[in-house]
Amino acid sequence: MKAPASQTPYQAQLLSRLRCLLLDVDGTIVRGSDATPGAGEFFSVLQRTGRSFLVVTNNNSISLAQHSQRLIDAGLDIQPQNILSSAEVAADFLKAQWHIHSVMVLGARALRETLSANGLNLTDENPDCVVVGFDTELCYERLKKACFIIEQGSRWLATHPDVAMPGSDGFWPDCGAITAAISITTGREPDIVLGKPSRYMAQTAITRSGFSPDQIMMVGDRPETDVLLAKQNGLAAALVLTGACDRDQAGTSGADIVLDDLGQLAQLLLAHNGDKP
Numbered sequence: 001m002k003a004p005a006s007q008t009p010y011q012a013q014l015l016s017r018l019r020c021l022l023l024d025v026d027g028t029i030v031r032g033s034d035a036t037p038g039a040g041e042f043f044s045v046l047q048r049t050g051r052s053f054l055v056v057t058n059n060n061s062i063s064l065a066q067h068s069q070r071l072i073d074a075g076l077d078i079q080p081q082n083i084l085s086s087a088e089v090a091a092d093f094l095k096a097q098w099h100i101h102s103v104m105v106l107g108a109r110a111l112r113e114t115l116s117a118n119g120l121n122l123t124d125e126n127p128d129c130v131v132v133g134f135d136t137e138l139c140y141e142r143l144k145k146a147c148f149i150i151e152q153g154s155r156w157l158a159t160h161p162d163v164a165m166p167g168s169d170g171f172w173p174d175c176g177a178i179t180a181a182i183s184i185t186t187g188r189e190p191d192i193v194l195g196k197p198s199r200y201m202a203q204t205a206i207t208r209s210g211f212s213p214d215q216i217m218m219v220g221d222r223p224e225t226d227v228l229l230a231k232q233n234g235l236a237a238a239l240v241l242t243g244a245c246d247r248d249q250a251g252t253s254g255a256d257i258v259l260d261d262l263g264q265l266a267q268l269l270l271a272h273n274g275d276k277p
Contacts, residue, residue: 007268011257014217014236015272018051020209022235024196024220025057025067026166027243029262035074036242038263043076045266049273053082056205056218058160058175058195058225060087061108061134086159086195087111089204090131091118093194098155100128106146106178107133111159130156132182132190134165134175143178147185156182160195161225196220197229206233219265221245223253238265 007015023029029039046053055078057067064080071078091114094100103120104127105112111133116122130146150156163176175195183189195201209216213234220226221243230237231254239245239255240262250258259265 007257012272014256015268017215018217018236018269018272019215020051020211020217021046021053022056022205022209022216022218023053024218024222024226024243025055025059025071027221028219028226028240029055029076030071030074031242033070033074035076036240037261038266039261040075042262042266043078045269049269051269052209052211054205054209055083056196056201057083058086058162059134059165060085060090060111060114060159061136061165063110063113064088066110084201084205084208085114086201087114087133089194089198089201090133090157090159091115091120092204093157093192093200094118094120094129094131097200098129102127104130104146104149105133106135106138106142107131107159108135108137127154129154131159132156132175132179133159134162135178136172138178143181147182150182150186150188155191156188158190158193158195161193161197162195196225197232199232202229202233202235206235217256219262223249223255227253227255240265 029036064083067083068078068080101121102123104124105122112122130149158175158179161176162174164171165174179190206213217236217238218226218230219238221240227237227239237255238257238259239250239253240259241247242261
């Protein structure tokens, strides 16, 4: 087993009171179609020590069931009820905060189905607002129409800020890229951007966890989303070096703990649970 990373008294205190972990997906628990080093051991330790977890992802291009199957295929038994995506957060926000009934959606089938399943009417004719997500079927006519609707004063939101999605063949334009095109055309920024690191996504995840912020740690590979979400919402932040961030970048990330991988975090959790690695 990998030896636990050394830690300061402050880090030891964070780990000792930790009851729930919010987990990023790509670069954190999986990389491509494979689990990251130590991920299997990490989830076993969570179960052994009685800690809970919630996978938190900006990716709304696939459903919760598809997210779950992808993780199961990588050898990680993570069920849909343990996953929160920006699609669910958007649906909740539209109904609870904006009291929206109809939406024009530029987004993937999974996003459209999630909004529809939550009672929202999907229409391109006089919608209450425009929702922009990751859309691989985006056509010029619908992009133009969305711009016209927004220019006429409709509210609009982006489900997440990510500009590019890494794929096996390179980077794909993500929600942030589509949002930028609309903003430049209309002269209007989105009324709100959800997903990580937004406060609304953080609060939704905290509520789902059932724990107070000081008992929760966000674990991810990106300072600009994962660490920032934690710091803006009173959570501890752990940065793993299995994804987008190298050790030099991690040093200025603001994370409370920097780890080689989830296996190292597993050993720290054991060390602060009265168990020996």
